[in-house]
Amino acid sequence: MLHLESSGEFWDVVPPYFHALEDVFSKASFDSLHAIELLPYSTLSSCKVYPLAFREQGKLDAFLQENLDSSCICPSKSPMASPVFFIKEKDGLLQLVQDYQVLNAIMMKNCCTFTLIFKLINNLQGAQYFTKLDVQEGDKWKATFQTNQELFELLIMFFGLTNSPANFQTMMNNIIAEGIVPTAYLANPATERARYQYNQDKEMTVLRFDDINGNTRGLLSFFPVHGMSLYENNTLVSTDNKGMAAFLYESFVEPSAMPGNTTFVAGFTQSNVGDTSPNTLGAFCESPGKAKQFEAARTVMNGARSPVNGTVRSVHIYVNMSTHSFTLPNGTTVSNCSDGPGAFDFVQGDNSSDTQNPFWELVKGAITPLPSAAQVACQFPKPILLNTVLLKGYAHIPYDWAPSTVDVQMLRVGNFVMLIMPGTLDTYIDKYSSLVPFLADNATGTPPSDLAPVDQTSKVISLQHGVLFDSAPFEKTFGTVLVDVNTTPYHAGDVVSAQFVGANPRNNLRLESTFLTVDRLVDGQWKAVRSDSHPSTTYQWILGTSTVTITWTIESGTPFGTYRLSYFGDSKPVIGSISSFSGISSSFTVS
Template identity: 55%
Template sequence: MPLLQSYIAPPLARDIALAMRSFIQDFTNRAVFCLGAFLASTSLLSDGSQTTMGIAAVNAQTQYLLGLGIGDITGPVVETNMMGYASLAQTDTGLYMRQRSRAWIVADSSNSSNRVVMINADIAMGDTGIRRSIVANLSATYPDLYNNANIALISTHQHSGVGGYLENLLPQITSLGYVKETADAIVAGTVKAVLMAHDSLAPGTLSVGNATVVDGNRNRSPSAYLANPADERALYEYDQDKDLSLLKFDDADGNARGFLSFFAVHGTSLYENNTLVSGDNKGMAAYLYEAMEQPDVMPGNNTFVAGFTQSNVGDTSPNTLGAYCESPGESYDGMLCEFNTSTCGGATEDCHGRGPAFEISDFASNMIIAQLQVDGAQAIMNGTASTAPIEGNVRAVHTYLNMTWHTFTLPNGTTVQTCPPAMGYSFAGGTTDGPGAFDFTQGDNSSQPQNPFWEIVKGAITPFPDAEQVACQDPKPVILNTGYAHTPYNWSPGTVDIQMFRIGQFVMLIMPGELTTMSGRRMRNAIRTQLIANGIVGDDAYVVIAGPANTYAHYVATQEEYGVQRYEGASTIFGQWTLDAYIDKYGSLVSYLADNATGAQPPSDEAPPDLTGEAISLRTGVVFDSAPLFKSFGDVVADVQSSYTSGETVFAQFIGANPRNNFRLEQTFLSVDQDVDGAWTMVRSDSHPSTTYNWTRVDTITGTSNVDITWTIEDGTPAGTYRIQYFGDAKAIGGTITPFVGTSSNFTVS
């Protein structure tokens, strides 16, 4: 069988990285959260890369019951902190593209109760509370079909979405606590997507393939990667996984219904100064592919569902040009950042990763990284890259693992243990996608006392680590001892979801954190070996990683990378044996994926506590909206011009109201309408990348605000007469919310 690789290397391709943050104003940190769902191949080549070569041909491919769905999960697009960079200053002001959840169901055709649900959500990471609510909704509707074992909540790990939805306190700090509206929107849209997938279940077939996307990512911590053994590194051509793996969904007649792909690149193409809600590069890739398949269907109404899921994303970046010093007036301005610490003049603040279209805009870079993933997926879907059929039973296994002082035995017989969660000093140093602040840097594994000032500050935020915790986390110098911080509720998770899906010879490791490149490789190889050794699958096993999913437990670095203590090592919260603990636990559960498995689930630690009842929020609600004297909501403040040509941007400003009054899920805040034979037809919505929606508060006391809407006219737009409409909802002093519409003057496009 030919090597299943298609090389995608357009002229521009770089990536941009995670954007974790360090401390902010009141000495709290800004965390960043990533990991992803990565689909890796099965047979290892001599250079260590993975392909589907070796998957045996089958005489009669198994038919599965397949379902696909999509739902709008966009929460409050203004006055809410964004999730990912954990920057207090990054408060959303509008909408670039809606966030969505996409769902895929695979069921055995012979026994449809054996099924799995894969959810790929345009959010920064999975969350225990969100998943709990989704499982509760679905199991209440179909108690015999959907349960805690067979539902996976995987994230695209984008950094431009609405925040405040995670249960634990640390990621809530910059959002001023828990934002229930965000959580509710994610749950509602995700449940809708799964129910749509359920209702669309029909016989079909599956196949798997992979393409090589050379320019789509970059390692943002190459000095840590180099700490891994040289002979291990020599197995691989790159210090990043370049394979995009894809699970193709066809109907019984062989027509494509959609796919779920896996490629490791951070959702940080849009920088930390962006305040428009978006799905970043993976959300954009999904839009581009779905629009290509169904060009006449409005986004969100499509039945072809394209999934771009994360993999071992931990040390990846879409800033493919590299990290440079942006330090005007300094001698090092424009130079590459220092290799080991990612600093400029000894500080992290001016070291920034650059995307492939850096000189144009981060939005242009976002489009390039998205298109690279689209090209890779298209090569597989169109047959340019080979695919192999999937055949076999559907199985799911899930358990909870308390990672606090978890003791286990390494393959060499040594007994080791994980630690209560803690963040290291280099966590506060951030990354080249989101630099830290103050005097924190990456690569800080000093055993000497840190800055005395910060030693005092860290004790004021979380309890000082005791000798046992210090020894366990060594060589990580602890700055936030979150495993011991429980006021007003748990700062970090101590218990994580362990989950695996098997569909024939295709196995998904659904991970509760962000694995680095080498961590992902070790994880896949180890579990694949155990699957084959236990007779669960044959030599054609195809093992992939998906995450950060279900619970967000930060990073998973190798033991060697942990010793370097760059951002990823400092954010490996359970200590240096975290990866080995996961390999041990996932490996112990492979028997539950066997053909003769009864469906019974393994023993489990206690589930994480439900923290939503204790959640606090310091955000204020919408008090009221008002229009200026002698004006009405929706009135035009700045009107359009009379005519435009392709490439120009149409602008209109309206008297607005707070969009938190109505998220308009499955609807839109705006439309671009075309006059077609005397009737207005919507041709663009707020889900198109050619439009933007910006909300600005004019006066807090009077409750007045404006809304700016833009449309950049794409090449090929039909000549004709157009208008822009704005859809808003105003809240009166008494609390009544009333919808309204604003309409621009007509204009022509020539």
């Protein structure tokens, strides 16, 4: 993709028949360069050179010359490289292969959802010109490949890279489908979608907090994005990408502070969630080293901002949504109509009100109350599987499935006002209008409120039994080191590991503490520098053998010195109470 900075440059470089497409070539209108983002603490590696037969050498020379002439590759001095070799296809022709297996293993995975091909093809009707996708500046050296002549790096995206199909799909979603991910948004009426500039909300708002001396002490960001991220291979579910963004920002401001012990506080809050997914450019598998919300907040914090100052006031009420109704500006009285969950063969995007599965039609009445005619009409044409109906509270056995009474809060900081509540836009407007007078400087009294919801905690049913007891191996005690650290020095990128006799972590979840620390010897005293809340550490407990393995991946920039790993646990005897213990590895050196 050719990107040009100025209009004059465009007219000089681009052929006349492309002049009508000037906006397509601008950097401002296209940001989907192919990024090669490595996992934190990855180790760079080189590779061997494969010998080539005479015929293969000729093919390689032709490939290199063709791609050099077309500016698809260029010579490189990269510190890492991937090998190349030839494979013979079924027709006998030779195919050059860049073997990116090692590189792909240390790349952050992009799990972009793939739009149905026929949808994209329909949107390509009438297209005349197509383009290639460039590798992002600063990442080109990472995809360098080694030949028997010299090193070459990619200038455009090759499909041997792990994220190439996903990034290509993202590009198609952005250009062809106008950035629609997920495609469910297209099911909304055209009149609804026409009200917005984009098919996704791309705006982040950040409120910065300064102390009386003008020093920045924290931020509160607002962005509509689903809080859960799921890896494509289902090996990890992260339920708090906003929490990770907060950690990244706080550690960026105070890199030497332990998580949760910073003087700068970063808050990444939810905004107006409608059609949201974890990323506006597709479902990316985020590693701890990168978070788009963190980067976006940094951009906003460094940009122009409007001052916020004045009175701080708040208001809080409860609203029983099962009985709540209000009047629209046109005089119509309405109430909330909330979705229940879809499952099994209730197909996404299918608005059929016909029976989807006779089995569920038979048994759903035994699980939740059958929907009333008013509910069916409210959800039409969508069918109702389970009549839990969020905010309405129709299912109460064995306890309430969903809340019917919700919190409504408003906070005013000078000329900045926040409304926090579930519901639709019309509900927001109605509540905002009724509550905002109580935020005035001279306001008195409190607004009417429904009763607070009943606490359901004591009614929760758990099928998980408690810990029976813990048992250490013969002649071993809890905390004993089974596999110790190495005696040879470690370096940045290395993984330090130690295994201990452990106990069930459910004995004490240590929510305000830690299962481990990485300690550094400073002036003769051990100082904890990492805990289990830091992305560079892992804690693994294995049921049965009851062993605990602690690892620490040494980050770049870690101070040289003497370190150790400490493990903290709690054991439960057959008779008696739970007691705490600890284990400490031998000291090791980082150099």
